[in-house]
Amino acid sequence: MALTEIRKLDDSVRKLIPRAQRGDADAFDELIRRCYQQTYRWALTQTGDRDDADDVTQEVLVRLHRRLGSYHGQSRFTTWLYRVTRNAAMELHRRGTRHRHVDIADAESLSGDQDESFGVDRSSASKAVRKAFEQLPAGQRQVFDLADLQGFTPKEIGEMLEMKPVTVRAHLSKARRAIRKRMLEQHPRLMEELSS
Numbered sequence: 644m645a646l647t648e649i650r651k652l653d654d655s656v657r658k659l660i661p662r663a664q665r666g667d668a669d670a671f672d673e674l675i676r677r678c679y680q681q682t683y684r685w686a687l688t689q690t691g692d693r694d695d696a697d698d699v700t701q702e703v704l705v706r707l708h709r710r711l712g713s714y715h716g717q718s719r720f721t722t723w724l725y726r727v728t729r730n731a732a733m734e735l736h737r738r739g740t741r742h743r744h745v746d747i748a749d750a751e752s753l754s755g756d757q758d759e760s761f762g763v764d765r766s767s768a769s770k771a772v773r774k775a776f777e778q779l780p781a782g783q784r785q786v787f788d789l790a791d792l793q794g795f796t797p798k799e800i801g802e803m804l805e806m807k808p809v810t811v812r813a814h815l816s817k818a819r820r821a822i823r824k825r826m827l828e829q830h831p832r833l834m835e836e837l838s839s
Contacts (some may be wrong), residue, residue: 652681652717655738660720664711671711675704681721682728689732691777699821702731718802725803729785768823775825783818 656677662670671808679700706727714723776784785804789795790811797808797815804811 647794649681649721649795650742652677654722657839659727660711660714660716664714671708674711675707678707678724679704682724683823685725685728688785689729689781695735699728699731699735702735703728706731723801724804729804771823772826775822778794778825779818779821783814783821786811786814787818787822791819 656674659670659674659677663674682702682703686703687696690696690699702725707724710727714720730759774812776787779787782804786800789803790795790797795803797811798812800806801808
């Protein structure tokens with residue numbers, strides 16, 4: 644989901660939140676419906692496994708029901724929701740049920756047979772990007788996903804992850820270097836073409 648989509652989500656739930664906080668079941672159901680996909684995407688990035696992401700998403704929905712009253716609008720709702728999702732994923736990890744397979748939906752769009760302009764098997768390039776993403780440390784993976792796949796700024800990411808923007812930029816730089824290095828190793832011809 645691009646940053647503009649995140650902002651649209653924030654805008655679309657703005658009027659639902661107070662109603663849901665007052666106990667309006669229809670408003671809460673609509674809030675859940677609108678947030679489900681984004682929550683699952685964040686959970687998948689956090690856990691790296693579809694089953695774990697399902698578990699985390701369900702836990703977030705339960706927490707949303709219990710803790711929606713603690714949201715006071717001091718930050719964007721999606722920032723608050725991200726923190727709830729991140730905390731649920733961290734708790735799952737502490738319980739030791741975390742897996743290490745990440746499926747990047749955006750990278751899937753790269754799949755195909757052969758990119759004629761580069762003469763490169765795009766499917767294997769997509770796999771290399773996914774593999775590089777999977778091998779990133781958790782902090783770098785989170786920052787890369789939020790910045791390069793979803794379009795958040797370092798300041799916004801800092802709020803979501805409760806870290807300084809300079810730390811966000813450092814994680815992002817390391818993640819980009821690691822992915823670029825893997826791509827250079829796996830697909831040097833593609834990287835030469837992209838650099839020229």
